[in-house]
Amino acid sequence: MTRPDIRPPDPGTWLLDRLDAREQALTGQIEQTQTEIDTLTSRLGELSQAVEHLRISRKTLLALAEADPDPVEPDAPLAGFDHPDYRQILTVFSKTGGSLRARDLALAMDLPLTPNGIQNVRAKLKRLASRGILLETEPGLFTQPRP
Known part of the structure; x- marks a missing residue:
């Protein structure tokens, strides 16, 4: 095997x-x-x-809570905007009748075109827009609402 x-x-x-x-x-x-x-x-x-x-x-x-603690009365849209700058802004808007940016508005108001100056105008525009006095139609572009 x-x-x-x-x-x-x-x-x-x-x-x-x-x-x-x-x-x-x-x-x-x-x-x-x-x-x-x-x-x-x-x-x-x-x-x-x-x-x-x-x-x-x-x-x-x-x-938002800190910025606007007291709501504005609807019959007094300019309450709290006694500063002459706000009146001047609204005057410029009524004369131009169109949309403006903060830089254009600062130029129309004969303000210095410094970054700080333009930012101050922008802050005022934003405040007016938050109260419905102006409209921000696109970022940075403001106009008066149509009646």
Whole structure:
């Protein structure tokens, strides 16, 4: 009786097969973990954006609450605007009859065209617009409401 020629497995091949199997398993875990990281990173971004929107809303509401503590009587739209600058602004608007930006208005009022001067005019325009005396038709462009 002859015995089939059975050779014992080559130890080098056996070890390489084990290393390949371990490498494939770890690669699969890496891919799975990276997918989880991507999902969590996306979720973190969404949550951070939602928190930022809430913070902005809070700041806006607090600023609005501080800016106008007393509502203006509808029959007295110019109450609280006794400063001559407000009268001059409304006079310029009535003469031009169109829309103006803060810089154009400062020029018409013979004010210095410095950033601070233009910003002061812009603040007054925004205040008049918040009371409905003027309209801000687009950011920075103001006009009188039509009767």
